[in-house]
Amino acid sequence: MKVIGKEKILMFDIRQPFAHYREPKVMQDNYIPTLHLPPATTIAGMVSYLIDRRVKSKFRIGVVGTYRNKTVDFIRGEGGEFLKKYELLIKKNYKKLVENDKTDSFKIRDYYDYSKKTIGNRIMHVENLQEVRLKIFFSCEDNELVKSTFENPSKYISLGRKEDFVIGAKKGELVKGIEIEKVKIADKKDAIRNDLLFKNTYIPVELQTKDEEKKEEVEKILNEGVLYSLPKIYQNLESEKKDRVVVNGHYVYLNEHGAYLGNREANVYSFINDKGEKEKLVFNWLT
Structure with a gap:
């Protein structure tokens, strides 16, 4: 593992009693599944809404998260x-x-x-996540503005649907400044040796790459998780939602079992968890 540098960013350490993150390409049907984690544009929308779209610079977003279990609720809807x-x-x-x-x-x-x-009406079944815990990594040119806004929010904060409200994982602490390391992982052995396990996160992948070495790494990642095509960025976040242009990207979701990945750059956040143990969260920027 080679340490490339260190960087100070923001982290939203949040909980949601329940949440639903809809797959954008899944139309409203009798069964509506949820993603395991919110995509980058959903998180960007939460931030943009709370700060009244005052930030014009690009957002960098990463996410690591878990949930206790998944339920299926039903609601009445139109045909x-x-x-x-x-x-x-x-x-x-x-x-x-x-x-x-x-x-x-x-x-x-x-x-x-x-x-x-x-x-007439119909019955729609909707997947919901319970007891969601998310660590959202965030950085832009106006970090201080974002931080001060989330420390004293003037609006109701939700992530996903409007009813999927957000609270701090720790009382009174929704956002804080942290330091991360940017590292280069040589190979799988290097990742194992330094305990750099990607888990409970999305990994961006380039399916159309012509680089043979990268193709091999992509194949390995595809065998470790579930591939999704998800919104990556809004080209014009300051526009009204109906007028925004979405750019999609491919991501592999890795669950709690995770995977040791090589030949890639990664971000590492080291901290002491609630049990008093040293822990590392490894993630890639989604945008």
């Missing part, structure tokens, strides 16, 4: 074709709605109720 048919109905009767707006004889709500009765 799969509800929204499409409802929008067509509104479009077809738009002139009538505009003409009668002053007399209130027609309301958009009337069409909504009509659509609900004709199309």
Whole structure:
């Protein structure tokens, strides 16, 4: 292991009693799975919302996290074709709605109720994580602004859905400044020797690389976890959500068993855990 340098960054040490991190490419269906960890854009959205989009520099984000167990809840929802048919109905009767707006004889709500009765409801099953614990590593050009905002938040903080609220893992401590080491891991033996185990995290991978050595390392990583295509960054985070352009990336999720990986750079955070033991968290930046 070669230490390349050290860096001071921020870390959000948080808990969530329950959370759901939706896969962006999974459409609303009768069964909606959750990711094991929030993707980078979900975390960026939380930060951007709380600081009122005052930070224009790029975010660097890493995450390591666990959860106690996964449950499946059910909710009532509209039928799969509800929204499409409802929008067509509104479009077809738009002139009538505009003409009668002053007399209130027609309301958009009337069409909504009509659509609900004709199309009906369905039961949707949603995966949820319980007792989530996350360490989110964060850095940008305005770390002090982000830190001061999270130390005295003026808004309700959630990560995932609106109801997936966030609290500090330790009372009164949501964010703190830490120091990490940037290292170069030569090979798997080097990783084992220095106890650099990647676990409970996402590893970014380049599937289209032409470098034969990197291809071999990617194959090894793919055999260790689950491959996802996830949002990587917003090209224009200051824009409204509906107008943002998303750039996707490929990531492998490694669970608690983890993997020793070589021929790569990594970030290492060393600390004393709640049991009084020395611990290392190894992660890569996702953005």
